Amino acid sequence: MSTTLTRPQPVAIAESRSQWWTRHGLKLLTYGGFAIFALIIALPFYFIFVSSITPQNELFRIPPQYFPSTPTLDNFTRMSESVPLGLYFRNALIFAVGSSAISVIAAGMAAYALARISFRGSNLVYIGLILSVALPQIAVLVPMFQTFQAFRLVNTHHGLIIMMSSLMLPFTILTLVSFIKQVPGEIEEAATIDGANTVQILARIVIPLIRPALFTMFLINFIISWNELLYPLVFAQRAETKPLSVGLMELTADASTYTRPWDLMSAMSVFMIVPVLLIILFGQRLIISGLARGAVK
Amino acid sequence: MIRNPFRPITLQQRMTLIAFALLLPAIALRLFTTLYPFLQTISFSVQRYNPAFPPTRFVGFDNFTRLANDPVVQASISFTIVFVGVSTVFQLVFGLMVAHLLNAPFRLRGLARTISLIPWAMPMIVVALGFRWMFDDQFGMIPDLLRRIGIESRWLIDPNNAKLAVVLVNIWKSTPFVALVLLAGLQGISRDLYEAAKVDGAHWWDELRYITLPMLMPIIVTTSMFMLVWQLAVFDLPYAMTGGGPGFSTTVLAQKIYLEMNSLNFGYASAIGMVLVGIVIIVGGIGLFLFKRFEVE
Numbered sequence: 001m002s003t004t005l006t007r008p009q010p011v012a013i014a015e016s017r018s019q020w021w022t023r024h025g026l027k028l029l030t031y032g033g034f035a036i037f038a039l040i041i042a043l044p045f046y047f048i049f050v051s052s053i054t055p056q057n058e059l060f061r062i063p064p065q066y067f068p069s070t071p072t073l074d075n076f077t078r079m080s081e082s083v084p085l086g087l088y089f090r091n092a093l094i095f096a097v098g099s100s101a102i103s104v105i106a107a108g109m110a111a112y113a114l115a116r117i118s119f120r121g122s123n124l125v126y127i128g129l130i131l132s133v134a135l136p137q138i139a140v141l142v143p144m145f146q147t148f149q150a151f152r153l154v155n156t157h158h159g160l161i162i163m164m165s166s167l168m169l170p171f172t173i174l175t176l177v178s179f180i181k182q183v184p185g186e187i188e189e190a191a192t193i194d195g196a197n198t199v200q201i202l203a204r205i206v207i208p209l210i211r212p213a214l215f216t217m218f219l220i221n222f223i224i225s226w227n228e229l230l231y232p233l234v235f236a237q238r239a240e241t242k243p244l245s246v247g248l249m250e251l252t253a254d255a256s257t258y259t260r261p262w263d264l265m266s267a268m269s270v271f272m273i274v275p276v277l278l279i280i281l282f283g284q285r286l287i288i289s290g291l292a293r294g295a296v297k
Numbered sequence: 298m299i300r301n302p303f304r305p306i307t308l309q310q311r312m313t314l315i316a317f318a319l320l321l322p323a324i325a326l327r328l329f330t331t332l333y334p335f336l337q338t339i340s341f342s343v344q345r346y347n348p349a350f351p352p353t354r355f356v357g358f359d360n361f362t363r364l365a366n367d368p369v370v371q372a373s374i375s376f377t378i379v380f381v382g383v384s385t386v387f388q389l390v391f392g393l394m395v396a397h398l399l400n401a402p403f404r405l406r407g408l409a410r411t412i413s414l415i416p417w418a419m420p421m422i423v424v425a426l427g428f429r430w431m432f433d434d435q436f437g438m439i440p441d442l443l444r445r446i447g448i449e450s451r452w453l454i455d456p457n458n459a460k461l462a463v464v465l466v467n468i469w470k471s472t473p474f475v476a477l478v479l480l481a482g483l484q485g486i487s488r489d490l491y492e493a494a495k496v497d498g499a500h501w502w503d504e505l506r507y508i509t510l511p512m513l514m515p516i517i518v519t520t521s522m523f524m525l526v527w528q529l530a531v532f533d534l535p536y537a538m539t540g541g542g543p544g545f546s547t548t549v550l551a552q553k554i555y556l557e558m559n560s561l562n563f564g565y566a567s568a569i570g571m572v573l574v575g576i577v578i579i580v581g582g583i584g585l586f587l588f589k590r591f592e593v594e
Contacts, residue, residue, distance in 0.1 A: 030401045034409055037395060040469070041412050047438055048427045063441045110323035119313040125320060132331045134581050136530030138551045139570035142563045143337030144330065166326040173323065198315050227420035229533040245422050249537065252426060262430055269423040276418045284411045291417075291474065292481030 051266035059263050075267040083247050092243035094157050099164035100221035103172050111176035133170035155238045163231045168221045175293050179213040216290035219283045244272045338567045346564035360568035373548045381528045384467045392475030400483045413473035425537035428466045456546035459539050463547050482516040514591050522584030
């Protein structure tokens with residue numbers, strides 16, 4: 001018996017197996033990977049959400065329950081009674097809308113100057129603005145707090161908005177500069193020749209053209225400031241200015257697990273998550289492009 | 298001849314003036330919240346300064362010798378470095394895997410991209426408190442699930458496991474963000490390169506080694522630099538998840554600054570802040586050096 005006759009068979013099997021893998025293996029891997037990924041991301045939300053509708057007496061049970069026997073909204077009712085929820089919600093909204101509006105306006109103006117006007121020191125200003133993001137916000141908090149006291153900015157909405165919008169400026173400028181540079185400048189040049197001044201060019205041509213980018217950065221900055229804890233924790237010490245993030249932290253003040261009101265905390269967490277989830281569902285495409293642009297360029 | 302002080306300025310001068318007018322709000326905000334308090338932090342760091350115990354006086358480097366011998370500072374420096382280093386490495390590795398998933402042509406791709414935005418958009422404090430509950434030794438789901446498959450585990454009451462838990466949650470929080478950034482990089486690589494490689498009989502790891510990684514290198518370097526520098530300042534995750542405990546095992550430098558600031562040790566807090574800034578400068582410097590090298594290539 002010669003080896004030449006028996007050899008082709010195993011090779012043929014191996015080939016068909018590899019063909020099966022190239023056809024189905026990648027698909028299997030992709031869907032399997034997706035399932036694992038989605039599960040890992042979703043699990044914490046499942047637990048937070050389920051806790052929020054579990055009656056208080058079922059929540060502290062050993063072993064834990066994975067689904068409440070009698071789902072209830074009671075936690076939400078009691079949470080809204082133990083925290084000035086409406087006030088904190090209003091404060092969070094003022095803080096997030098104000099900070100994202102100011103940061104987008106200031107960054108839009110700066111980005112236009114950096115992307116379109118050539119002047120001495122342009123590069124230096126740009127690099128300085130971007131690098132300033134590296135300074136940890138907490139490292140300079142002591143003098144910042146004193147300055148705020150001196151200017152009577154502690155416990156004010158505008159004080160918080162100044163801090164937060166400044167924090168978000170570098171990334172917003174970076175993203176908007178890269179966006180404006182992609183828009184061809186000929187229309188503006190033509191308008192200049194026709195005698196339009198800078199304000200007219202900005203209002204009539206530039207802003208309409210970069211409106212999607214401005215809106216994207218507004219959404220991204222809204223989410224970032226909605227979630228911010230450190231600045232409000234330090235600069236909002238009275239109920240009139242505290243946002244939801246600080247309110248949630250206040251709920252945890254009790255030191256031990258037995259007394260920590262997880263029923264109320266999970267309800268407030270859900271309350272805080274919902275607006276962010278809506279923004280994501282509504283603007284996911286814009287947000288993904290906005291986040292990626294800053295890093296890629 | 299006397300120059301007319303009212304002579305019309307040149308176009309170049311006018312443009313420079315307009316540019317700085319546009320830049321003014323952004324620059325003013327940044328200077329007010331970074332450079333100015335930073336200079337003050339430097340001056341506070343060499344003073345014995347506690348508003349509850351006046352007088353304030355110059356003490357040279359006393360604060361720095363004190364922090365060099367402070368076991369909490371030493372522990373928090375080493376945990377900060379481990380936290381940031383380990384997190385960033387795994388965020389990049391998992392991020393690259395998830396980026397491939399998000400780039401794969403399959404029916405649920407849009408859903409996968411939306412899902413990957415969720416951890417980024419979640420308030421860190423909600424995430425931290427949610428995981429605190431899930432890791433809880435008595436009522437938590439994670440120890441319970443592990444017990445069901447025969448693993449006894451103690452998380453937040455064991456110093457080493459508490460560190461592990463905090464790092465895991467941080468990886469969970471930011472891996473999808475890194476993935477979205479790397480996805481933008483992947484989309485920028487020409488399909489032709491992979492087609493050519495396939496014709497030459499390249500395996501997937503050849504493609505990864507010789508096409509994907511080299512092409513992504515500039516983005517990987519920028520992203521890791523950003524993640525390193527940014528996560529050095531993370532405060533809210535350990536603050537809300539473990540409170541820095543048990544003991545001081547999960548205290549990061551940022552939280553130590555916050556603790557000292559709350560005890561009104563303003564001079565000492567500023568000195569620790571300077572150490573944090575020093576670490577940021579070292580890490581950022583190495584990053585810039587690497588970035589220059591890869592950009593030249």
